[in-house]
Amino acid sequence: MQNAHLPLLAVIATGGTIASRTGGDGSSTPGLNGQALLDRLDAPPPVRLRPVDLFARDSSTLGLDEMQAISDEIGRQLADPEVSGVVVLHGTDSMEETALLAALQHPKGAVVFTGAQFTDDHPEADGPANLAAAIAEVMRGDGIRLAFGGRVTPVWGIYKHSADQRDAFRTCAPDAAGPDLHLPAPVTGLRIDTVAxxxxxxxxxxxxxxxxxARGIVVAALGSGNATADIVAAIAECTAAGVPVVISSRVPQGRLVASYGG
Structure with a gap:
């Protein structure tokens, strides 16, 4: 029985390694629901916890529809006056994209993302510790953050830097709080491609x-946003067709600037 006077947190379970166990063939599959993951905590935290089972998916299989569903559920929980904050349990492969979407759509919410690098039945399972850290962190106040591997980071500019270390994420944002943006409208239903x-x-x-x-294209360019002449010509064709192209870079840090002639 949870004490009704304690703050209430929603814990949204979406699958990922934190919810996975290893089968007889050696492959891991998400199968643990939110309550099962809360039961893995070493000690009950001084809050009430509301598990919300959204789905149980490997995050490498998520698309924009599923990411929008997660963001929508975050919004529903934040709109509940009883709820003091939201923890999102998510796979690491696409956590940075979902977390950024949440930051754009709910910039003032108290939301913390977390997950795991090792399955629940792994001898070095890190999920329970990450979950406990996320619960503690979300009570510190508003903002969209990541609590993972002993590190707490604003989600603007985070990227997964290791596939097998507990401390899996880093941030490359010059201003880790992110710009003052808000994206209230759903982003699903349109084909948006990424070209490396x-x-x-x-x-x-x-x-x-x-x-x-494609109704939009993101180009992961070289250096500060550079590319070959034919790529520039192809982008010009997109502009002429009314298809927006956004230039990013494969370089993890530094601002993109137009510097080279041509």
Whole structure:
């Protein structure tokens, strides 16, 4: 029986390694629900916990529809006057994208993302410790944050830097709090492609995305946002067709600037 006078936190379970156990064939599958994960805590925290089972998915299989569903559920829980904060349990492969979406749509909410690098039945399972840290962190106040591997980080600019270390995430944002943006409208229903640039690459994949009906393209360019002449030409074709292109970079740190002529 939970003490009704304690603060109430919603814990949204979406699957991921934190909810996974290893099968007889050696593969791991998410199967633990939110209550089962809360039961793994070493000691009950001084709060009430409301498990919310959204789905149980490997986060590498999530698309924008599922990410929007997570953000929508965060909004529903934050709108409940009883709820003091939200913890999101998520796989690490796409946590940075879902966390950024949540930060854009709920910038003032008290929300902490976490997950695990090792399955629940692993000898070095890190899920319970990460969950306990996330519960403690969300009670510190508003803001969208990540609590993982002993590190607490604002989610703007986070990226997964290791596939097998407990401390899996880093941030590259010059201003880790992020710009003052708000994205209230759902982002689903449109095809948005990502194209990676490599030295000597041409505009083939950008043109293929345009031909496939992409309504927007993100280009992971070189350096501070640089690319070959044919890629620039392909981007110009997108602009002429009314398809926006946003330039990012494969470089994890530093601002993108237009510096090279041409």
């Amino acid at each position: 640039v490599h030295p000597g690459g041409d505009g083939l994949h950008i043109r293929a995305s345009l031909a496939a009906g």
